[in-house]
Amino acid sequence: xxxxxxxxxxxxxxxxxxxxxxxxxxxxxxxxxxxxxxxxxxxxxxxxxxxxxxxxxxxxxxxxxxxxxxxxxxxxxxxxxxxxxxxxxxxxxxxxxxxxxxxxxxxxxxxxxxxxxxxxxxxxxxxxxxxxxxxxxxxxxxxxxxxxxxxxxxxxxxxxxxxxxxxxxxxxxxxxxxxxxxxxxxxxxxxxxxxxxxxxxxxxxxxxxxxxxxxxxxxxxxxxxxxxxxxxxxxxxxxxxxxxxxxxxxxxxxxxxxxxxxxxxxxxxxxxxxxxxxxxxxxxxxxxxxxxxxxxxxxxxxxxxxxxxxxxxxxxxxxxxxxxxxxxxxxxxxxxxxxxxxxxxxxxxxxxxxxxxxxxxxxxxxxxxxxxxxxxxxxxxxxxxxx
Numbered sequence: 001x002x003x004x005x006x007x008x009x010x011x012x013x014x015x016x017x018x019x020x021x022x023x024x025x026x027x028x029x030x031x032x033x034x035x036x037x038x039x040x041x042x043x044x045x046x047x048x049x050x051x052x053x054x055x056x057x058x059x060x061x062x063x064x065x066x067x068x069x070x071x072x073x074x075x076x077x078x079x080x081x082x083x084x085x086x087x088x089x090x091x092x093x094x095x096x097x098x099x100x101x102x103x104x105x106x107x108x109x110x111x112x113x114x115x116x117x118x119x120x121x122x123x124x125x126x127x128x129x130x131x132x133x134x135x136x137x138x139x140x141x142x143x144x145x146x147x148x149x150x151x152x153x154x155x156x157x158x159x160x161x162x163x164x165x166x167x168x169x170x171x172x173x174x175x176x177x178x179x180x181x182x183x184x185x186x187x188x189x190x191x192x193x194x195x196x197x198x199x200x201x202x203x204x205x206x207x208x209x210x211x212x213x214x215x216x217x218x219x220x221x222x223x224x225x226x227x228x229x230x231x232x233x234x235x236x237x238x239x240x241x242x243x244x245x246x247x248x249x250x251x252x253x254x255x256x257x258x259x260x261x262x263x264x265x266x267x268x269x270x271x272x273x274x275x276x277x278x279x280x281x282x283x284x285x286x287x288x289x290x291x292x293x294x295x296x297x298x299x300x301x302x303x304x305x306x307x308x309x310x311x312x313x314x315x316x317x318x319x320x321x322x323x324x325x326x327x328x329x330x331x332x333x334x335x336x337x338x339x340x341x342x343x344x345x346x347x348x349x350x351x352x353x354x355x356x357x358x359x360x361x362x363x364x365x366x367x368x369x370x371x372x373x374x375x376x377x378x379x380x381x382x383x384x385x386x387x
Contacts, residue, residue: 003167006070006086008062008142010306015058018272018305022053025273036285040277048280049273051294061299068114072142075162077155085159086142086308088113088134089167092121097129099169100386101160101187105178105203106257106314107279108373109141109303110134115379120386127387133167135160137179139316145309146316152324156317157186161195171195175386177203177374179317185329185357192335198362200338200386202374204239206349206357207327217352232350235341235366239348246346250285253278258318265312268304275311276301286372288344331357338363340385342378344371 027049030042069090076082088110091097100120104112113134120130136143138151138159146155160183164172174184174196181203188199209217224230230237256264268275279301283292304311321327337358341348355361365385370378 003071003073003089006072006142007066008070008306010058010062014306019053021272022049025049025271027273040281040284044280045273045277048276048294048297052272052276052298056295056298058302061295061302065111065299068110068117070110070142073163073166075159075166077151077158077162080146080148080151080155083138083146083159084144085138085163086110086136087163088117088132090117090121091131092123092129094123094129097121097131099164099167099172100130100132101164101172101174101184102132102134102375103160103174103176103180103183104134104137104140105176105180106140106317107282107300107304108178108376109300109307110136111300111303112373112375114376116375116383119379119383130386131169133164133169133172135163137183137314137317139309139313140307141303142308145313150320150324151316152320153182153186153326153329154190156183157190160184160187161191164195171197173198173200175200175202175375175382177201177372181205182321182326182329185332186326188332188335188337188358189330192332196335198336198338199332200340200363202340202342202345202382203372204339204341204345204349204354205347206353209353209356214356217356220352235343236348236350238343239341239345239350242343242345243347243349250346253282254318257315258322261315261319262312265310265315268311268315272301272305275304279304282372286344286346287377288342288369288371290371290373290377331359333359336360336362338385339365340374340382341366342370342372342374343367344369346372 068088071089072084072086074082074084102113117132120132123129139145174187176184181201184199188196209221211218220231224232268278280297339354367381374382
């Protein structure tokens with residue numbers, strides 16, 4: 001159960017195989033003036049393809065990633081045996097710093113914590129410092145994949161909790177977005193009484209109010225939809241517009257990954273350009289005009305291509321989530337929550353909806369810019385909220 005230092009070391013044969021695959025890539029045609037309306041533009045993919053096979057240097061970025069404090073550790077999961085999980089672990093110079101568990105989602109990885117790690121470790125007289133643990137979810141990056149059906153939010157939460165205990169953190173707080181939101185919400189529900197002391201999320205998602213469960217919130221929604229005035233603030237109205245746009249134009253990936261992950265997995269595992277386009281679409285449309293550098297995009301995608309379990313493994317969480325009914329998680333009580341709202345998040349629920357998730361919302365912030373990958377897009381703002 002000891003923590004083992006880890007360095008990424010992709011075999012030369014894997015690099016040669018990737019180059020060979022890129023050399024025989026066949027791209028589709030494109031409608032005139034299609035832009036982004038039909039998906040990722042051909043010009044973008046062609047440019048990224050040329051960079052990936054002619055100029056991109058994985059070894060350079062592998063070395064940069066290896067400057068991060070990476071470890072692996074075996075975690076025993078009830079009913080699923082032992083999994084070797086990959087994580088970043090950086091202690092603050094302050095012994096009494098707050099232990100913080102960070103969890104990514106799809107299509108992210110441990111790289112999402114790269115920018116916030118040094119900020120959270122900073123020693124400042126007016127703010128807390130943090131010991132940071134950033135888990136690579138099982139099946140992502142360099143964590144071992146799951147081999148059996150039924151690995152749900154309870155199991156992901158168990159992995160996160162046991163990792164924190166194994167590292168000596170009996171009490172901790174959490175921060176997360178995307179799948180990490182659901183993992184840390186489950187951790188708060190399962191372990192909040194004695195261990196999980198607070199949780200913070202930048203994934204502002206909540207179920208639509210139902211008449212029988214939240215009649216007041218349901219009535220507010222009807223007023224917003226059918227009356228000339230709205231009970232929601234301007235930022236909340238914009239959030240609902242953003243959510244509608246996403247459901248109308250950007251949610252198809254979720255239906256495929258939550259119903260037929262294996263079928264999609266063949267294409268993402270065999271075609272590096274298929275994987276690139278699938279992830280690049282989300283990197284662009286889920287961020288707030290973030291200035292992605294081509295090498296930056298290719299590093300995100302390469303982590304999936306070279307991942308320990310392969311790209312298909314990262315999709316199965318969607319299927320298990322839906323089959324287990326994990327969307328209907330119970331209301332969290334006894335663990336205070338903080339929420340950061342970023343205007344280009346995929347879904348943005350009104351504040352009153354978010355408060356139905358917990359019994360104690362203690363912090364809310366509204367940002368003028370930023371999107372889904374808050375820790376990567378807006379690291380200073382997110383860390384300020386955490387402090």
